[in-house]
Amino acid sequence: MVEFTEVLVNISDSFIKFLPNLLGALVLLGIGWLIGSVVGRIVKEIVRRLKLDDLLFKKKKPLFKLSDLFSIIFSWAIYILFIQAAFETLGIPALVEALSAILAFIPGLIKAIIIVVAGYAIAEYVREKIEESKIMYCKLVAKIMFFLIIYIAVATALPSIGIDASLINMILIILVASFGLGMAIAIGLGLKDTVARLAKKKFK
CATH class of the missing domain: 1.20.5 (Single alpha-helices involved in coiled-coils or other helix-helix interfaces)
Structure with missing residues (x-):
């Protein structure tokens, strides 16, 4: 009976010591969610006002909007940053290291997206100009140049996310x-x- 009581006391002491860390982690998660949501909305509004979607896709219906894509990336970067801080507060180093690797990957991902988007914009511009020139086989030449520029953009972007080109x-x-x-x-x-x-x- 005495041993059982000691076990309960130890569990209670451990929980009482752990409780401040748990509350701190929950507070960090709440703050992270709030800041991430606000940052995501700000980024989305900035990209929308720059009219990048209209500039790139014009009359075409895109599979996704750049404003939504960048909003998600920046929001989740903030979320992961605060989740990492919460795990650090709880004393879980393995998850802290895993999230550090994800955070280190995000800048390269953003750089790669910017390179591909810029390449797509240039490819579309070149294709339009070649088709407007009405030279012999202009449509064929325009398509070849379009895919060549896209290829160069993708090959340039891949090393940014750690993939060998x-x-x-x-x-x-x-x-x-x-x-x-x-x-x-x-x-x-x-x-x-x-x-x-x-x-x-x-x-x-």
Whole structure:
């Protein structure tokens, strides 16, 4: 009976010592949620007023809005920062380190998004100008230039999030080689009859 009483006393003491940390963690979570929500709304309003969605997508219906995307990223950066502080208050170092890694990833993610968005804007502008020029095969040239600029933007952005760009370079080489082989076969088949006729005339 005495041992059971001692166990209860120890549990009570531990809970009483832990309670201030728990309350502190809950307060941090509440403050983080409030600040994150406010920052997210501010970022969304700034991007919306800059009219980046209209500038990039114009008459096209986008899969997502940049204002929403940046709002989510900045909001969650604040949330994670305060969640990390809450876990640190509770004395859970493993989760603190995991959240530190996520926070370290966010600046690179933002940089990568900005690079890809800028690349998309340039690609759209170049495509429009080439199509307006009415040069021979303008639509084909415009599409090739569009995807080439997008590729350069993506290849430039990938290292920002810790991905080696050599993978996408390899994919591009395979695609170009496949396209070249397909064109060569198509041209060869198309010229087969012409070559046969020329040979027949020459050796006739």
